[in-house]
Amino acid sequence: MAHSSRSHPQTPPSRSTSTSTLEAIRLDKWLWAARFYKTRAIAVEEIGKGRVTVNGQAVKASRDVRVGDSIRLRQGQIDREVRVAGISSIRGPAPVAQQLYEETADSVAHRERAAEARRLAPEPASTIQQGRPTKQDRRRLAEWDDRWSAKID
Incomplete structure (x- = not known):
């Protein structure tokens, strides 16, 4: 009997896509899921540089974030302050990610x-x-200098 190299599980592995099942999540993972940073590594780097604070305190990437926390972060030149409105461990589309936070006025x-x-x-x-x-540009500039210089020969 030949075995197929593919296995077909009866049920797909369940991934927690619901924002209500999680109470807290790592800060770096939340920033990645909320699409503030393209990768978790970049999120960790920004946190390490002190560009991300939670409730006014400098934190580590492993700090748990909960609904209601206030996060201040920098994206390039832009400073943002957001309040956590939802928790998700999965990076979804942008409209879903925007539901994870509320930016302050x-x-x-x-x-x-x-x-x-x-x-x-x-x-x-x-x-x-x-x-x-x-x-060629440099030669043109050199010719111009020779023609218009105030030299005494």
Whole structure:
């Protein structure tokens, strides 16, 4: 009798997708599931750098997060303050992840002011269209310097 290399379980393994069955979860896992950071490793790194606080205290990645906790975090240049509204250990689609937290009104206002400031006064380096000058560009610049220099021969 030949055995198939595939096994077909009768029931798929159950994964806790419900947010109501969990009471607490690791901070790094919650930040990943809520889609604040792309990977748990990045979440751990940001927590280690002190860019994430829970209820105003610096914490470790293994700290348990519960519904109602206040989390302050930084994503790039953006500071956010959110309140945990749900717990999930699974990274789902963005609309589901957004149900895991509520951003405070102060945080939303601060983010909008920062976006407006970036729009009105953009970073000077972001206006550069090209990188370093090419060899041909440097030759053109050298010719221009020779023609317009104030040399006494």
